[in-house]
Amino acid sequence: MTYCLGIVTQYGLVMAADSRTNAGVDYISTYQKLFDFTVPGERVILLATAGNLSMTQEILTILRRDLRAQADVSLHTLPNMYEIARYVGSKVRQVIETHRAWLQQDKIDYQCSFLLGGQIRGEETCLYLIYSQGNFLQATPETPFLQIGETKYGKPILDRTLSYDTSIEAAAKYALLSLDSTMKSNISVGPPLHLIKYAANTFLIKHRVELVLRDPFLIKIRKYWEASLRQAFEGMPAIEWQEGEFADVALLSAIDPEVLPPPS
Amino acid sequence: MTYCLGIVTQYGLVMAADSRTNAGVDYISTYQKLFDFTVPGERVILLATAGNLSMTQEILTILRRDLRAQADVSLHTLPNMYEIARYVGSKVRQVIETHRAWLQQDKIDYQCSFLLGGQIRGEETCLYLIYSQGNFLQATPETPFLQIGETKYGKPILDRTLSYDTSIEAAAKYALLSLDSTMKSNISVGPPLHLIKYAANTFLIKHRVELVLRDPFLIKIRKYWEASLRQAFEGMPAIEWQEGEFADVALLSAIDPEVLPPPS
Secondary structure (H helix, E strand, O other), rough: EEEEEEEEOEEEEEEEEEOEEEEEOOOOEEEEEEOOEEOOOOOEEEEEEEEEEHHHHHHHHHHHHHOOOOOOOOOOOOOHHHHHHHHHHHHHHHHHHHHHHHHOOOOOOOEEEEEEEEEEEOEEEEEEEEEOOOOOEOOOOOOEEEEEEEEOOHHHHHHHOOOOOHHHHHHHHHHHHHHHHHHHHHOOOOEEEEEEEEEOOOOOOOEEEEEEOOHHHHHHHHHHHHHHHHHHHOOOOOOOOOOOOOOOOOOOOOOHHOOOOOOO | EEEEEEEEEEEEEEEOOOOOEEEEOOEEEEEEOOOOOOOOOOOOEEEEEEOOHHHHHHHHHHHHHHHOOOOOOOOOOOOHHHHHHHHHHHHHHHHHHHHHHHHHHHHOOOOOOEEOOOOOOOOOOEEEEEOOOOOEEEOOOOEEEEEEOOOOOOOOHHHHHHOOOOOHHHHHHHHHHHHHHHHHHOOOOOOOOEEEEEEEEOOOEEEEEEEEEOOOOHHHHHHHHHHHHHHHHHOOOOOOOOOOOOOOOHHHHHHHHHOOOOOO
């Protein structure tokens, strides 16, 4: 598995990814999942990948081949992010179509997905999720983040904190906590982590970071966060229990559904 | 979906469950998922259910029928929790076997699972997870909680905080936060929430609570928790970014995989 995350706010974009790939639990390796196709001063194009590695690698190879061949249609020629999302989606369809029948007959999961984030001069910063079927959706101010891969463990922290008004520095910290929560709960997500912060309308990537296993900063924020959770927890209001000896009533109600009050 | 959670520590047991059942997203209803079969002073038996509702209801009906008929083998006669886990597992197998072929041919998910928690006089407090196949596993001091249903959203808070030394009052609060995180991230989990706290070696349920939608306490702890997360976050160490203008190098490495350093 993998976990990648994009956050777009009015101030810019954050993209983050782990680097773990696994085929079962006994073949685990490290592959970069976050790729930068920026043309400084003109367009910022970031891609993150999840799913079947042989599919995502081949799709990236084709995207790169179009760039190297200076094809008419490529990540560097298309006039806007919507067209780029369509273009990446078409490559996803093309590669999956080539392999689907062979993988399907051996019940191998060929699904993959991409996050596409960036900004082209003249447009707003934007973020797309491109599905295995080649269709895509766009992050909006109401839900300013998109995730691919192992998305669930890292979602609560984002649901509770993020909005379109969040600064990109704060968004980057939340992204890191979201990744760290996922790593802690699922061994199929792991370091090095890659994180990129992009300030809207700069058309340059000025901030990025790679955090390796046992990176002191990663350890520091994990310790800090766990201590903070415990401290926050200390002050949490006490549960207002119904006190009594419930066994008799409960026994009746458990045995005899007829005496239960109707579902509320 | 549903989310149920059990926590066993050296001080006792906490069981918690939501009450939402859905068939797709357009048929959502409320059913109790946490059931108390305690015999005061002798045994505490709690069951929580997830999965196909028609299966779990029928299994509970059979368990209750054995009790009402004062069968030789029932939740109230078996001498220990291990035997009760086996007994519940056998009923799971029996009911699923009755319906499997009919559901399978229409591709309906018939899976279900149970949490069984409690204590019988002469034994330690214990907690089991009984699978749809009737086999089961037991919580241990290393991993003192078990979950069924929509388990992922609520797992990070538990992974970061719980241990076998946690008091049951603290465990109950963490259980509530875990449920609340899940509700916030997944609409298929919802109130009323049921929470039971059992102090080891008392053989009585003295604390339980039902929290309905918009329960003031539920709102209070959610607000408190989100404010605390934000506050904890304020003090979080700054990310130590690599600063620069990365586009050139990144462009090269994104286009030309040959110039990439080998995976670390």
